Amino acid sequence: MLILSAIQVEDMLNESDVSVNTLTESFTSIVEHMQCINEHLLALDPCKVREDALACCAETTGKIQASIIAFQFYDRMQQCLQHVTLNLKGLSELVEDPDRLYNPTEWRQFQHEIRSRYTMESEKLMFDAIVHGKSVKEALAIKSAHQEDQSDNIELF
Template structure:
């Protein structure tokens, strides 16, 4: 899959098995997780900025419509009221979108907590001599990490990194599967938000 030979062999170690290679794979995974989380964060912040700018503009339009309604004659009032209803519906829709974008921060926090937890587990393996040189300890670490993913895209990214994919390849795979889920479901909130 890649020109670097960092594929994990912890499940079936051979004479070439190395805890250094396993450590590199786990650190590569952490970097890929952080990178994908940050990219999604940038998109969410952009959506929030656009939503709040739009809502502020619409509120200004509503204030102007209210002033016009007070000063208008009866024949103009119906069109002004219809305009106010339309502006109000636009605001409601954009506030709903902003709420969804805010939910991203819950996911961001959860995913970064997972990276922290995984790095702590890695630290435990590396700092314990009888585990450091034991392929079964590395295999258990990988299985524990894989079992805690809530998104299919994360599981797939993990599998590819364990097979030796680069960060760029793993991110492209993640992006493809994340977008596929988004297209199929309309959102991924049910798949990746955990309640504590």
């Protein structure tokens, strides 16, 4: 059942990649066209219509930039779901082997593998909290507190 869950998540990620790739290509094309329109407008003599059109181009470019930032969330979510998939597969392999299932060293190694996949400090803090017996609610609060402390900084993943 764990493998089935992992495969379902993995399949949805693969299917969503096609849509996101289409959107990315579309946004790239739109940006190129907006730049071209902007250049054509700048070549015209100054007038109210030209200025209004340039302002519209600038506003549209801003909205495109906001959309690109939203895609970064998708990338982050996809990375997280890939980790979940790997974790489910690893857990399935561990519990199906009785020699590994009851071996504390195997569990520690598995935990180490999970933690090593995390690229953001907030994820590592949340993982550590769970490993040290905190509740899910407490672990999420620790993660949120760290993210709030880092709100002025960009946390790369």
